[in-house]
Amino acid sequence: MTDHEAKVERRGFLKILNSLLAAVGLTAIVGPAIAYFWPSKLEEMPSEPVSAGSEGSIPEGEAKTVRFGRYPALVINTPKRGIVAYSAVCTHFACLVKWNPEIDKIECPCHEGYFSAVDGSVISGPPPTPLEEILVTIVDGNILIGGEA
Ligand code: FES
Numbered sequence: 001m002t003d004h005e006a007k008v009e010r011r012g013f014l015k016i017l018n019s020l021l022a023a024v025g026l027t028a029i030v031g032p033a034i035a036y037f038w039p040s041k042l043e044e045m046p047s048e049p050v051s052a053g054s055e056g057s058i059p060e061g062e063a064k065t066v067r068f069g070r071y072p073a074l075v076i077n078t079p080k081r082g083i084v085a086y087s088a089v090c091t092h093f094a095c096l097v098k099w100n101p102e103i104d105k106i107e108c109p110c111h112e113g114y115f116s117a118v119d120g121s122v123i124s125g126p127p128p129t130p131l132e133e134i135l136v137t138i139v140d141g142n143i144l145i146g147g148e149a
Pocket of ligand 1: 092
C-alpha cells in the first residue's frame, strides 16, 4: 500500500467516523424533541385490577403510590371526587410524580410540572398532556385500580 492509498483510506475512515458522530449528536438533539411532542404512552398496564388497599387506608387529602404493572400509580383520596388514580409517570420525560398535600396538587420534581388531582390535567409546567387516569372501583371496601369499565 502506497502512502497515497493509506491517506485516502484514512480519509474515508474519518469521513465515516464523522458521519457517525454527527448522527449520534443529531439523535441526542432530536430525540428529546420528538419525545416532547409524542410522549410515550403507558403501554404496559395490567389487564386485571390491582389492589390499592382498603378504602380507609387513604385518608381524605392523602395519597399512596402503588405498583401497577411495570409502572407505579398514584392513588389519591380527593375531597371533590373521592378516590382517583393516575399513572405516576409524568407525560413530559417520564419522571415519577408525587402527591403534594400542602398545595393539593400532583407535582413532578424533575421540571416543576403540576397536575390537578381532580382530573389529572396539567396546571403548569412543561408536561404536554394530562396524567393518564386509571379506573378505580371499590369492592367490599377495597380499592381496585385498573381493569375494564
Ligand atoms: S419529567 Fe415531569 S415535568 Fe419534566
